[in-house]
Amino acid sequence: xxxxxxxxxxxxxxxxxxxxxxxxxxxxxxxxxxxxxxxxxxxxxxxxxxxxxxxxxxxxxxxxxxxxxxxxxxxxxxxxxxxxxxxxxxxxxxxxxxxxxxxxxxxxxxxxxxxxxxxxxxxxxxxxxxxxxxxxxxxxxxxxxxxxxxxxxxxxxxxxxxxxxxxxxxxxxxxxxxxxxxxxxxxxxxxxxxxxxxxxxxxxxxxxxxxxxxxxxxxxxxxxxxxxxxxxxxxxxxxxxxxxxxxxxxxxxxxxxxxxxxxxxxxxxxxxxxxxxxxxxxxxxxxxxxxxxxxxxxxxxxxxxxxxxxxxxxxxxxxxxxxxxxxxxxxxxxxxxxxxxxxxxxxxxxxxxxxxxxxxxxxxxxxxxxxxxxxxxxxxxxxxxxxxxxxxxxxxxxxxxxxxxxxxxxxxxxxxxxxxxxxxxxxxx
Amino acid sequence: xxxxxxxxxxxxxxxxxxxxxxxxxxxxxxxxxxxxxxxxxxxxxxxxxxxxxxxxxxxxxxxxxxxxxxxxxxxxxxxxxxxxxxxxxxxxxxxxxxxxxxxxxxxxxxxxxxxxxxxxxxxxxxxxxxxxxxxxxxxxxxxxxxxxxxxxxxxxxxxxxxxxxxxxxxxxxxxxxxxxxxxxxxxxxxxxxxxxxxxxxxxxxxxxxxxxxxxxxxxxxxxxxxxxxxxxxxxxxxxxxxxxxxx
Numbered sequence: 001x002x003x004x005x006x007x008x009x010x011x012x013x014x015x016x017x018x019x020x021x022x023x024x025x026x027x028x029x030x031x032x033x034x035x036x037x038x039x040x041x042x043x044x045x046x047x048x049x050x051x052x053x054x055x056x057x058x059x060x061x062x063x064x065x066x067x068x069x070x071x072x073x074x075x076x077x078x079x080x081x082x083x084x085x086x087x088x089x090x091x092x093x094x095x096x097x098x099x100x101x102x103x104x105x106x107x108x109x110x111x112x113x114x115x116x117x118x119x120x121x122x123x124x125x126x127x128x129x130x131x132x133x134x135x136x137x138x139x140x141x142x143x144x145x146x147x148x149x150x151x152x153x154x155x156x157x158x159x160x161x162x163x164x165x166x167x168x169x170x171x172x173x174x175x176x177x178x179x180x181x182x183x184x185x186x187x188x189x190x191x192x193x194x195x196x197x198x199x200x201x202x203x204x205x206x207x208x209x210x211x212x213x214x215x216x217x218x219x220x221x222x223x224x225x226x227x228x229x230x231x232x233x234x235x236x237x238x239x240x241x242x243x244x245x246x247x248x249x250x251x252x253x254x255x256x257x258x259x260x261x262x263x264x265x266x267x268x269x270x271x272x273x274x275x276x277x278x279x280x281x282x283x284x285x286x287x288x289x290x291x292x293x294x295x296x297x298x299x300x301x302x303x304x305x306x307x308x309x310x311x312x313x314x315x316x317x318x319x320x321x322x323x324x325x326x327x328x329x330x331x332x333x334x335x336x337x338x339x340x341x342x343x344x345x346x347x348x349x350x351x352x353x354x355x356x357x358x359x360x361x362x363x364x365x366x367x368x369x370x371x372x373x374x375x376x377x378x379x380x381x382x383x384x385x386x387x388x389x390x391x392x393x394x395x396x397x398x399x400x401x402x403x404x405x406x407x408x409x410x411x412x413x414x415x416x417x418x419x420x421x422x423x424x425x426x427x428x429x
Numbered sequence: 430x431x432x433x434x435x436x437x438x439x440x441x442x443x444x445x446x447x448x449x450x451x452x453x454x455x456x457x458x459x460x461x462x463x464x465x466x467x468x469x470x471x472x473x474x475x476x477x478x479x480x481x482x483x484x485x486x487x488x489x490x491x492x493x494x495x496x497x498x499x500x501x502x503x504x505x506x507x508x509x510x511x512x513x514x515x516x517x518x519x520x521x522x523x524x525x526x527x528x529x530x531x532x533x534x535x536x537x538x539x540x541x542x543x544x545x546x547x548x549x550x551x552x553x554x555x556x557x558x559x560x561x562x563x564x565x566x567x568x569x570x571x572x573x574x575x576x577x578x579x580x581x582x583x584x585x586x587x588x589x590x591x592x593x594x595x596x597x598x599x600x601x602x603x604x605x606x607x608x609x610x611x612x613x614x615x616x617x618x619x620x621x622x623x624x625x626x627x628x629x630x631x632x633x634x635x636x637x638x639x640x641x642x643x644x645x646x647x648x649x650x651x652x653x654x655x656x657x658x659x660x661x662x663x664x665x666x667x668x669x670x671x672x673x674x675x676x
Contacts, residue, residue, distance in 0.1 A: 141615055141619055143656055157562075164623070164626060165619075167663075168619070168622050168623075168626070168660055168663070168664075169656065169660055170659065170660070170663060212456070212495075212498070214449055214450065214451075214453045214456075215449060215450060216448075216449050216450020216451075217449055217450065234494060234523060234524060234527065235520075235523065236449065236494075237449055239449075395464075396464060396467065397464045398467065413533060414467060414502060414503070416533075417501060417502060417531040417532075417533075418531075420530075420531075420562060421527065421530075421531075422523065422526040422527045422529075422530040422531070422555070422558065422559050422562065423555075423558055424523040424555070425522070425523060425551060425552060425554045425555035425558065426551070426554045426555075426581065426585070427558075428554065428557070428558040428561070428585055428588055428589075429588075
């Protein structure tokens with residue numbers, strides 16, 4: 001693509017550098033790239049050797065916010081954007097160029113072209129969920145570190161494959177829930193201080209699973225590559241309500257629909273489940289039992305689902321108010337947490353690395369040090385397992401048993417059909 | 430109380446003429462019936478027959494897509510012929526796989542294997558993805574043959590062989606060039622590493638170590654292979670960690 005030719009010399013220089021200096025393989029993975037502009041840095045900008053070269057995939061909506069966070073960092077050199085929508089692609093490039101006072105930011109339609117650039121150290125991904133696994137695995141294979149918006153996965157099978165790819169290539173992959181540590185300190189701190197004892201139950205109030213999209217066909221506007229927007233998802237006709245990037249889940253946004261999202265349950269759910277699972281120190285665990293509670297016979301109370309962890313903690317999704325126990329801690333109207341009140345030793349709350357105050361800074365700090373980030377992909381995947389299991393129980397209308405070791409449902413062949421979905425050709429993981 | 434099958438007549442009649450954007454409240458009747466079919470063999474068989482019938486000529490793409498979604502949940506060997514008939518159809522191939530990939534009946538895997546040799550190359554990648562997703566060991570010979578051909582198919586086949594990771598899948602991957610261009614070498618490397626990880630996870634440490642060592646030796650000192658060498662070294666360290674943990 002003509003849009004990125006100007007950067008080829010930079011890529012060649014980097015390859016040449018490693019070839020001719022005999023740099024170690026470890027350096028090839030970790031060292032930032034030599035830049036020609038402000039290479040030595042100044043009072044506010046670190047030298048190029050301390051800057052991380054980044055690009056963004058999906059730079060509208062939440063991606064715009066993520067881009068702004070990275071672009072504002074003096075230790076990041078932002079060089080490329082990718083979006084299947086021209087408007088967002090152009091706006092993303094303009095933000096970068098305006099920041100640096102240049103016209104250098106490359107703009108891509110196809111993420112594979114961005115990942116093929118040797119000079120890019122790290123990417124942030126904020127596409128709809130159906131792209132996350134394909135892009136993350138491809139980025140790992142291309143040697144990029146990744147800041148991946150939540151929810152990190154669309155299906156249960158994807159998580160272990162993404163984690164394996166990250167570990168295989170030694171990549172830093174951070175999940176993208178900025179709220180987990182940022183918003184929930186009022187419940188995190190007392191629990192980690194041992195003030196409420198062992199957490200026995202958590203009630204989470206958040207929307208339900210996604211639905212089938214039946215919106216009519218509309219003419220696709222010329223500024224969107226519709227086939228690439230759909231990617232591995234089933235082909236369906238363009239409709240603005242199918243692909244709009246707003247945060248709603250009641251229709252007229254991609255977050256509403258099964259092919260692209262798990263619905264509110266995994267979208268806002270990623271925050272609420274993420275915050276409580278972190279607070280309750282469940283990050284290393286996955287649920288083992290999934291209980292479907294049918295709607296009341298008179299129809300006044302909707303069905304709800306709970307998951308039980310091997311340490312005895314239960315999480316209830318949208319349990320009717322009359323059945324909820326008196327909480328020990330609450331977070332707004334969304335979370336109600338009950339502790340057993342028994343003595344429990346205090347533990348220090350994990351913080352962002354490098355003294356950073358945001359999840360974005362945490363990611364960059366870890367790109368530099370090769371530490372696992374605060375929201376490492378593995379606990380992020382463990383977290384998302386809970387809403388995924390709950391969603392499947394809602395779809396099947398029955399209770400399930402989950403075997404973490406095999407990553408399969410126990411004695412339920414039909415439930416196992418929901419572990420993954422066939423991807424539309426040519427996309428594979 | 431037995432499900433009243435007659436309640437399905439009107440929704441299925443409507444489904445045959447369904448298109449995106451039409452009033453589809455009646456779909457919920459079919460949705461609910463599919464869920465209710467769990468443990469009700471008669472209802473399941475009736476639904477499967479009705480859904481398979483939607484896949485024939487004279488119905489819309491939207492109707493076929495919906496039927497495939499439901500057959501993903503309740504399909505058996507009985508609906509495989511109707512689904513297999515769509516695998517070579519560019520408009521419907523993916524949704525046929527959407528069902529077939531998840532139907533555990535061996536007939537479903539056979540249909541995907543058969544189609545691998547007959548559908549156009551653009552759709553072949555889909556068959557490869559689904560066979561890899563199923564971990565279908567019987568497809569290894571066919572996938573191995575693709576490793577030396579069209580680069581896109583070869584790369585997809587390598588990935589699928591990595592997911593299958595049987596000894597003969599590994600043998601095919603070991604015979605392939607880990608430094609081949611056009612993305613094939615990267616896929617071959619990735620698949621060999623996947624296989625080693627699977628061996629290590631199943632306690633076959635010596636076999637895993639052999640895979641890592643062979644890969645490291647194959648690429649040692651070659652241009653552009655530093656990442657591969659590092660990944661192999663990381664795998665060898667994992668083998669040592671496993672040994673230390675076991676001792």
